[in-house]
Amino acid sequence: MSKKLLLKNAHIEGIRYFETYRKHGGYEAAEKALKMTTDEVLEEVKVSGLRGRGGAGFPTGMKWSFLAKPEGVPRHLVVNADESEPGTFKDRYLMEFLPHLLIEGMLISSYCLGSNTSYIYIRGEYSWIPDILEEAIEEAKAAGFLGKNILGTGYDLEIYVQRGAGAYICGEETALLESLEGRRGNPRLKPPFPAVKGLWERPTVVNNVESIAAVVPIIEIGGAEYAKIGIGRSTGTKLISACGNINKPGVYEIDMTITVEEFIYSDEYCGGIPNGKKLKACIPGGSSVPIVPANLLLKTINGEPRYMNYESLADGGFATGTMMGSGGFIVLDEDQCVVNHTMTLARFYNHESCGQCTPCREGTGWMYKILKKIEKGEGKMEDIDLLWDIQRKIEGNTICPLGDAAAWPVAAAIRHFRDEFEWHVNNPELCQTQNYGIANY
Numbered sequence: 001m002s003k004k005l006l007l008k009n010a011h012i013e014g015i016r017y018f019e020t021y022r023k024h025g026g027y028e029a030a031e032k033a034l035k036m037t038t039d040e041v042l043e044e045v046k047v048s049g050l051r052g053r054g055g056a057g058f059p060t061g062m063k064w065s066f067l068a069k070p071e072g073v074p075r076h077l078v079v080n081a082d083e084s085e086p087g088t089f090k091d092r093y094l095m096e097f098l099p100h101l102l103i104e105g106m107l108i109s110s111y112c113l114g115s116n117t118s119y120i121y122i123r124g125e126y127s128w129i130p131d132i133l134e135e136a137i138e139e140a141k142a143a144g145f146l147g148k149n150i151l152g153t154g155y156d157l158e159i160y161v162q163r164g165a166g167a168y169i170c171g172e173e174t175a176l177l178e179s180l181e182g183r184r185g186n187p188r189l190k191p192p193f194p195a196v197k198g199l200w201e202r203p204t205v206v207n208n209v210e211s212i213a214a215v216v217p218i219i220e221i222g223g224a225e226y227a228k229i230g231i232g233r234s235t236g237t238k239l240i241s242a243c244g245n246i247n248k249p250g251v252y253e254i255d256m257t258i259t260v261e262e263f264i265y266s267d268e269y270c271g272g273i274p275n276g277k278k279l280k281a282c283i284p285g286g287s288s289v290p291i292v293p294a295n296l297l298l299k300t301i302n303g304e305p306r307y308m309n310y311e312s313l314a315d316g317g318f319a320t321g322t323m324m325g326s327g328g329f330i331v332l333d334e335d336q337c338v339v340n341h342t343m344t345l346a347r348f349y350n351h352e353s354c355g356q357c358t359p360c361r362e363g364t365g366w367m368y369k370i371l372k373k374i375e376k377g378e379g380k381m382e383d384i385d386l387l388w389d390i391q392r393k394i395e396g397n398t399i400c401p402l403g404d405a406a407a408w409p410v411a412a413a414i415r416h417f418r419d420e421f422e423w424h425v426n427n428p429e430l431c432q433t434q435n436y437g438i439a440n441y
């Protein structure tokens with residue numbers, strides 16, 4: 001059974017409220033951190049090996065150590081709660097059921113970074129959660145854990161919740177900052193990174209909800225103990241939101257030593273595939289990461305079992321591997337049609353492209369149109385090659401990673417499931433009434 005750090009108290013009734021959270025050890029890590037120096041807190045986070053839980057897996061302690069500290073210039077912590085990646089809903093779970101875990105993590109992190117004003121930027125569709133967060137902020141303030149002179153230390157912190165308006169691109173950290181400043185959420189060119197020039201041109205750390213919540217157990221048990229959980233550079237625990245063709249969709253905390261097979265078939269997690277269907281493929285890290293067929297999902301190219309961690313999922317690079325990404329684990333059974341699935345994703349990225357760069361603005365729409373044609377049985381063989389060519393021209397040629405995120409699912413689908421694309425071209429009548437999965441298994 002995986003060790004629980006973040007969700008260990010999630011089952012307790014009323015844990016959403018300060019009194020219950022506190023009764024179960026809440027804010028003890030914050031009390032401990034506020035007695036440490038900021039350098040000592042930073043060292044614990046570095047030693048823990050924590051990697052960003054939003055998608056990129058960038059080492060959190062390293063990001064914090066990049067924060068510029070010019071004299072007299074305020075700095076900020078911004079929590080990225082714009083969880084919009086299809087298949088990803090673990091941050092929603094944390095904010096809805098454990099809001100004080102996030103607030104406590106923000107208190108420790110803001111103290112470490114020297115931020116006196118920190119923000120939570122939350123996606124517009126999570127319309128009921130800002131009230132939960134604001135209530136928790138008020139409770140923490142009333143108990144002396146936010147506001148002026150916290151616990152008599154002389155440290156002040158205010159936290160504000162800002163609602164987004166429902167644009168996926170605002171989850172990209174620089175688009176988020178633009179939106180937080182009151183402008184249209186268009187990504188900025190990096191460098192400069194937010195750690196140097198972020199919110200209102202001030203040094204800013206932008207971290208995912210889960211990354212900041214993880215700072216609480218890191219301080220609680222110490223960075224070195226945290227680093228012992230997991231394996232290699234995949235330390236600590238990771239929240240996975242599992243969905244698709246599985247018996248038990250939900251949010252699971254895993255310790256990154258379990259295999260993909262165990263995660264899908266064990267009753268502790270997904271509980272297998274309904275109706276005894278076969279596994280066709282999986283997208284383990286949210287819709288942006290490459291789809292992997294069952295044979296490569298259960299084993300790596302070296303024949304080793306594939307584990308639920310950053311390194312093992314990426315084994316073989318983009319040619320055969322995938323990414324841990326945001327931990328949005330989407331399972332496809334044998335009845336699913338990869339062409340239809342890829343078309344749905346292409347429509348999403350086309351709709352969410354901000355339109356600043358030509359390869360993304362034009363390419364995402366072009367890919368969607370071609371996929372729609374193939375899916376309806378109106379495509380030609382050349383269209384498959386054209387699709388391949390377009391995604392190649394998008395990847396690496398755009399301002400922000402949305403371009404790559406739109407290209408990778410198409411590339412992986414063609415690489416691993418070209419036969420399904422060809423079936424659509426060769427069977428125009430059949431694919432008007434049936435999908436590939438149903439027709440071929």
Ligand code: L3W
Nearest residue numbers: 054055056058066083084085193195286288325326401405
């Ligand atoms: C200072 C340097 N800071 C890097 C910072 C950078 C950022 C972090 C990671 O994209 C991915 C994307 C999605 N000095 C720095 C530095 N940093 N070098 O480190 O940066 P980067 O560029 O590797 O990634 P990113 O631009 O943050 C994120 C993928 O995540 N994704 C996520 C989708 C959406 C969600 C969601 O809804 N929650 O996560 C899924 O896979 O495709 O590849 O902070 O500033 N020299």
Ligand code: SF4
Nearest residue numbers: 354356357360398400
């Ligand atoms: Fe906008 Fe797409 Fe360019 Fe990102 S890659 S800046 S979403 S057009």
